[in-house]
Amino acid sequence: MLIDTLLRSGLILVLIYLAWVDLRTFLLPNKVTYPLIALGLFFNTFTPYAFCDPQVAWLGALIGYFTLYLINRIYRHFRCQDGLGMGDAKLLAALGSWLGIGSLPLMLLVASLLGIIGGLLWLRHHKLSSGHVFPFGPFLAIAGIIEIVWSSRLINSSI
Template identity: 35%
Template sequence: MLEPLWLQAAVGGVLGLLIGSFLNVVIHRLPQMMERQWAEQCAELHGQPAPEQAALNLVTPRSRCPHCGHAIAWYENIPVLSWLALRGRCSQCHARIGARYPLVELATGALFAWCAWRWGITPTAAAWCFFAAVLVALTLIDWDTTLLPDDLTLPLLWAGLMAAALGWTGVPLAQSLWGAVAGYLSLWAVYWAFKLATGKEGMGYGDFKLFAALGAWFGWPALVPIILMASVIGALIGIAMKMTRSLREGGVVPFGPFLALAGLTAMIFGPASILRAIGL
C-alpha cells in the first residue's frame, strides 16, 4: 500500500481526472446511442430497414469539435490542463468549449481523491469510486435529457449488492437486498399514487431503479435520509431556478440528479449525518 495517505489521495485524484474525461464522453454519447437503438427498434417493428448511420459508441469515432469536426489530438485531451492551455476554445475554429468538461473532470478527481483518502488504495475505495463515477454521469445525463439509462442504473444496483456481499461497503447483505427492494417499491408506489390522483406521471422508472441502487449501496435504513436530502436539494435548486427564471419549458425538473447528489452526500458524510443536519 502506498504511503503516506496524501500520496494515495493524489493517485486517486489523478485517476479520477482521467475517468472524468471519459465520463464526459459517456454523458454526451450514451443518450445518442440510446436514441439510435430506439430508432432501429421502431424500424424493425414496422418491418423497415434500420437507418444507415455511422458507427457510434463510447470509443468510436474519436472525439471531435462539434463545430468544425477537428479531431482532438491526445495533447488536447489532457484533463483540465488542455482546456486551460486552449483557453476553453477549439484549436482550429476557436469555438468555445464549455466549462462543464473540466468541471466534470475536477469533480470526479475530487471524489476519487476523497475515496482514496478515506479507504486507501483498497477494493473498498475502488467500489466507492465506481459508485461516485456512475452517479456523476447519471446526474448530468438526467439533467440534460430526463433519462436515466439502464446501462448505468442496473450495473450500479448489482454492484451495490456484490459490494455488500464482499464486505466492501460495511452494509450487511440482507440490508442491501431489502434496501434495493424498498427503494424501488417506495418510488413505484409514489408514482402510481400520483398518477391515479392526477392522471400525470410525476417521475420515470429510472428514478425507481436509481433509488433501488442507492438502497443496495447503503441498506434500507438509509433510504429515508437519502430521500429527505434529495428533496431538500431539489427544493433549493428549484427555488433558485424559479427566482432566476432558468426553468426549462414546462417547468420540468428531473428528480434523478437530486437522488444522485443525495447519494454522494451520504457517501461522504454518512446517512445518519444527513438526519442530524436537517434536525431529525
C-alpha cells in the same frame, strides 16, 4: 481500506455521470442503473468489501424502488400523469443496494429538499411554469454522494 475508497470513488463518479445525463436528457439509462443495482447487491452479498449486511442491501434495493414507484402511482391516480420517472426509482434502488435500507430516509429527505430548491431554480432559469417537469435524478445523486462520503470509514475513523 484502499478498495473501500476505490469503490466509493467509483460509485461517486457513476452518480455524477447519471446526474449529468439526467440533466441533459431527463433519462436515467437502464444500461447504467441495472448494473449499479446488481453490483451493489453483489459486493454487499459476496465480497468482504460490503458497505452493509446483505439483507440490508436487498431490502434497500427493494424498498428504494417500491417507495418511488408507489409515490408515482399515487400521484398518477390523482393527477392522471406521472410525477416521477422510473429511472428515479431504479437509481434509489441502486443507492439502497449499495448503502442499505437505513440510508434511504435521509437520502430521500435530502434529495426532496434539494429538489424543491433546485427545481424552482431550474424552472426559473429556463423560464418555465411551475407545472413543468424537471429532473429529480441529480438530486438523488447528490444525496447519495453525501451519504457515501458521510458513511465513509475514512471520515468516521478520524472523528
